[in-house]
Amino acid sequence: MGRRGDLSKEELKIIIKRINDEEAFEVFYRDCYLRNLRPATIDYYKNEFKAAIKNLNRPLVECEQKDLEELIINSKKLIKVTTINTRLRALRSFYNFLYKNKHLETNPMKNIKLLRDRQKTIETLENKEIELLIKTIRKQKTFVGFRDEVILLVFLDTGIRLSELIGIEVEDVRDNHIIIRKTKNLFERTVYLSETTQEQLKRYIKIRGTVGTQKLFINRDDNDLNPHSIQTRFAKYRKEANISKRVGPHTFRHTMAKRMIIAGIDAFSLMTLLGHQDMSITKRYVNLWGPDIERKHEQYGALKGLKFRRC
Known part of the structure; x- marks a missing residue:
């Protein structure tokens, strides 16, 4: 078999240097500080990323769309839709930033939408x-x-x-x-x-x-x-x-x-x-x-x- 064809997806991964999670978090949080986001917002990102990694069982920068879809499917068995959407918003901010700044070649969140949730009545006091x-x-x-x-x-x-x-x-x-x-x-x-x-x-x-x-x-x-x-x-x-x-x-x-x-x-x-x-x-x-x-x-x-x- 010759070597005239294009490199496979797996072979390209070997050649192209990819950012790891630690480096990705460093540049993302640096941007958060530069934009003067509230400490509570940054803590929210950290907590959601930690939970996502635990459930995905792989680095975030290596995830593809199918991995995030699997995360949603598994999460629906365990947590509420509002909680899932909260996590997806954090991941969307993370991946959008990395893709925009050319740290990732593709954005795995591009076609992922928030889950539809039934609007609940908000309680008020009489x-x-x-x-x-x-x-x-x-x-x-x-x-x-x-x-x-x-x-x-x-x-x-x-x-x-x-x-x-x-x-x-x-x-x-x-x-x-x-x-x-x-x-x-x-x-x-x-x-x-x-x-x-x-x-x-x-x-x-x-x-x-x-x-x-x-x-x-x-x-x-x-x-x-x-x-x-x-x-x-x-x-x-x-x-x-x-x-x-x-x-x-x-x-x-x-x-x-x-x-x-x-x-x-x-x-x-x-x-x-x-x-x-x-x-x-x-x-x-x-x-x-x-x-x-x-x-x-x-x-x-x-x-x-x-x-x-x-x-």
Whole structure:
């Protein structure tokens, strides 16, 4: 047999120097740092890559489309669609970067699409549930209890994320508004407070006093507050109040969005207040709470009050 033909795919692999996983991660994370991505985003990439390698049982830079398809098929037996899509988004960013910068000859994610997932109803709290929650928190009569009440009011008033709340410093509170600096998209924004929240926040700051940290919300030892402890405490309040729904920062965020939509806020203003990067998530909120929008239409519809006479 002669050697006049082209080299086989396997033979080409021997000749062409390929980047290994360690080198690929180094250049990818360097780019993440240069783009000033949040530490949490970089940690997300690291965790997802580690999980993918474990399931693929081979280096990521050696994977082909069929390997990723096999990963999806096997993952569907073990984890939720949302979790699979989260992993696929991380892999897409990784492979797109490597292919764009000519570290890979082909992009194995090119024809891989996210899995379709059924849109689930987002739980929100009703008036009675919010009142019951506040009543449960107030039973404590402690600094931590009062702090948690104020945290609840800030969440419901502003719809900020847990990471954003943790990042608030005392100087960021300005009368009827708060400057949110530690945002997901790195763009500072302003959120506004009702009179009730303003009054309670002023009382909290007075009780808080001067401590060693500038963070607004502190723990009982006067140190920075751990975000996990907030989730744990509100889960505890939910149980004590006998509320069947989930109770936490995301529930408060969704509750704020729903109440403002029902009150008549426009989608663009809501998008700005919530810190969404585009309108897609905001539109989803509007669609999810369609029945409430329907009632608003019945009340304020453009044809309401007009009298028509048949010709």
